Amino acid sequence: MMSVPPSSPGEHGPGPIGSRAVEPGASDAAAELIDLLRLSARGHEDAFTTLYDRTCARVYGIVLRVLRSPDQAAEVTQEVYVEVWRQAARYAPEKGGVLAWMATMAHRRAIDRVRSVTSETARDQRYALREATPAQDNVWTGVEQRLDAERVRRGLSTLTAIQREALLLAYFGGYTQSQVATLLELPLGTVKTRIRDGLIRLRDALGVEL
Amino acid sequence: MSEFHVEVGAYALDALDESERDAFEQHLAGCQSCQRELAEFTETTARLGVLGDVAPPPELRGSLLDAIRQVRPLPPLDAPLPADMAGSRTDVTEPGFEDREIEGSASVGIDTDGIDTDGIAPRRALELAPDRRPDVAGESARDHDPDEEAAASDDLALRRLNRQGRRSRLLTLAVAAVTVIALAFGGWAYVLQRQQQTVASQAAAANQLLSAPDVKTYPVDVGGTPATFVVSKSLDKAMFVGAELPAAAQGRTYQLWTLDSAKTPKPAATFPGGPDTAVFMSGDISAAAALAVTSEPEGGSTKPTLPILASTAL
Secondary structure, eight states, X not given: OOOOOSSOXXXXXXXXXXXXXXXXXXXXXXXXXXXXXXXXXXXXXXXXXXXXXXXXXXXXXXHHHHHOOHHHHHHHHHXXXXXHHHHGGGOOGGXXXXXXXXXXXXXXXXXXXXHHSSOOTTSOSSOOOOOOOXXXXXXXXXXXXXXXXXXXXXXXXXXXXXXXXXXXXXXXXXXXXXXXXXXXXXXXXXXXXXXXXXXXXXXXXXXXXX | OGGGGGGHXXXXXXXXXXXXXXXXXXXHHTOHHHXXXXXXXXXXXXXXXXXXXXXXXXXXXXXXXXXXXXXOOOOOOSSOOOGGGTTOOOSXXXXXXXXXXXXXXXXXXXXXXXXXXXXXXXXXXXXXXXXXXXXXXXXXXXXXXXXXXHHHHHHHHHHHHTTSHHHHHXXXXXXXXXHHHHHHTTTHHHHTTTSOOOHHHHHHHHHHHHTOTTOEEEEEEETTEEEEEEEETTTTEEEEXXXXXXXXXXXXXXXXXXXXXXXXXXXXXXXXXXEEEEEEOOSOOTTOSEEEEEEEETTOOSSOOSSOSEEEEO
């Protein structure tokens, strides 16, 4: 979804930890989403449909990872987009990007649904980072998505093993910090710190700046 | 308080349980550095999501488009959120909201039937300090004299209605509810200024209904909570009044319906529930054979979703 600048990949890789490498070209895609959302706020179904096409793989993917059931994931994904449609006029660019707004909504809803189910024992005790299934061409430009995923994987490689595990267990596994502490056999305080440090490193590696 | 900072990462990943989340959000509301860090982490986790990208099933697209046709987009808020509300969970926040006094004489247009109540929490309006409540048809928490005319007509109405204690209670509820609605829509009062109906006249409309010669009250039970349809066929007006209806769940609203002699339901109003509901119903009351209330997705529906929560034959 981030458009790739026409230059050698090495130029825009993550800098050393602590430096912020900003990606040019990403702003065009982000600006398009803002326009689509603005039009949706005024009731333009076509714009909303395009917005869906641009973002659904991210939303559905996040929800599917957490819920693990395609049926439930489809349900929650629809709920998220209905909410996006409803709240489109209330989105404020100062608070962050459209995709981040939607991804946050999606993740929170999926988590809430998971936590409302009483049987946690049904869920896997171990989590492995599965290879992401590349989305279909009409929804996603395969190249862009692969490059983005590459960038994020490189960013994750700058984290320590515990930071990475804690982050992935929490985000994709949907576990609470206490559950992560149990799974990793670490004190809760340590998990809190690792999660925060991991996010700081990833933030820096990806050049996220507001 | 400083032990909360370290949880901003977990919060960004939705890795706090409910009580931890509540506690952290309270901290967040007053901590700018956490707000800033959270915003950056939110962007970061959205990027992290790319590792999970999966195309959804194709049928979802069509199903979604059908769904959004039932839902009205919310209008924008009038004013930007003040910086210290950035961490707040409330949907509607109006800076200076508490400072705005809606006197009966202000020409604020508030048509309850036309107002989208989604996202508005009347409970929040009720939390205003007593000296901030506006004077509406003589209802005042201040120690100065209420508007004499309005008070007089109130008295008259009350005396006429005092045959049944219940009716005067309904009147009080109606006025209180109009106050609540007026406060909740403080921001939108400017947007709706075209409509000439004043806040005072909303209470007057309730007065009028309650004093109609053929007014009838139809008590109903909404999931264990009592509520009342107040109907006057001669005036072609009806209200739904409830003192303690549970607030509609997230993403839902209550909706009222008129049913004609062919039992065809027509949408008549939506409301969010909560303390002190008093909603006028639109549509043909004089010819209605029954009235009903249901729970619907926010924004309302064109056809009622079963089961009907409560109904009454007229």
